[in-house]
Amino acid sequence: MYKVFFNDSTIQIDSEMNKSLNNNNAVKFNSVDYDVVSQIISRIESAKSPSDFYILNHDIDSVWNYFKSQFVEIPAAGGLVKKVDGSLLFIKRLGVWDIPKGKIEKSETPELAAIREVEEECGLSGLHIVKQLDSTFHVYRSPYLTFPKNLVLKETKWFLMSYSGNENPVPQVEENIEEVAWVTPKDLDYVYSNTYLSLRDFLKKSLPII
Numbered sequence: 001m002y003k004v005f006f007n008d009s010t011i012q013i014d015s016e017m018n019k020s021l022n023n024n025n026a027v028k029f030n031s032v033d034y035d036v037v038s039q040i041i042s043r044i045e046s047a048k049s050p051s052d053f054y055i056l057n058h059d060i061d062s063v064w065n066y067f068k069s070q071f072v073e074i075p076a077a078g079g080l081v082k083k084v085d086g087s088l089l090f091i092k093r094l095g096v097w098d099i100p101k102g103k104i105e106k107s108e109t110p111e112l113a114a115i116r117e118v119e120e121e122c123g124l125s126g127l128h129i130v131k132q133l134d135s136t137f138h139v140y141r142s143p144y145l146t147f148p149k150n151l152v153l154k155e156t157k158w159f160l161m162s163y164s165g166n167e168n169p170v171p172q173v174e175e176n177i178e179e180v181a182w183v184t185p186k187d188l189d190y191v192y193s194n195t196y197l198s199l200r201d202f203l204k205k206s207l208p209i210i
Helices: 034-046 060-069 110-122 185-192 197-209
Strands: 002-006 009-014 027-029 052-056 072-083 088-093 096-098 101-103 128-132 136-141 151-163 177-183
Touching: 002 060, 002 197, 009 060, 027 034, 034 052, 072 110, 088 110, 088 185, 101 110, 110 128, 110 151, 110 177, 136 197, 151 197, 177 185, 185 197
Parallel strands: 002 136, 009 052, 027 052, 072 151
Antiparallel strands: 002 009, 072 088, 072 101, 088 096, 088 177, 128 151, 136 151
16 A cells, blocks of 8 residues: 655555545545546645545556656655654754655665764764664655646655764754754654644554554
């Protein structure tokens, strides 16, 4: 299953719909082509409230490959950093809580990119990758590309990292990061109340396995 976030709407590619979900207002398609992708994008951008779109087909990989081909793909990587006391590292960028991430540079592996981004955005060193976590996908319109061919599909490869140092984190202000904070698991509701739907979804899947 692939789940893509666009604004606060989702586009899910799967073989069948999860019957446990409340999908009364979901929009379902049985195949994908240019018109289907265009319709989904148009409906999301013109909608006043979020929607869930499903492309249901047993050949998930072929559908996913076609779906990706309709966008400019940008690879990114980031880190979910955990201290020995269990607290997690968050950044506040443009007033919204997030976790550090950024584009993968040429000749750079996702692992190296993830560590570099955490070091740059949070001012920490001595990070160690523990394991790879699930990727996240989101679509946005790039201001650096020409409309209408400026739709970007960004895959962020996430890595669980450990940190055992005692440095004080420093926000990278030139990247619009206002604050870096260690947040204990019991205080995560504070983060959830002011973050992106995609990050809430990622954390709720990842926290039980770290």
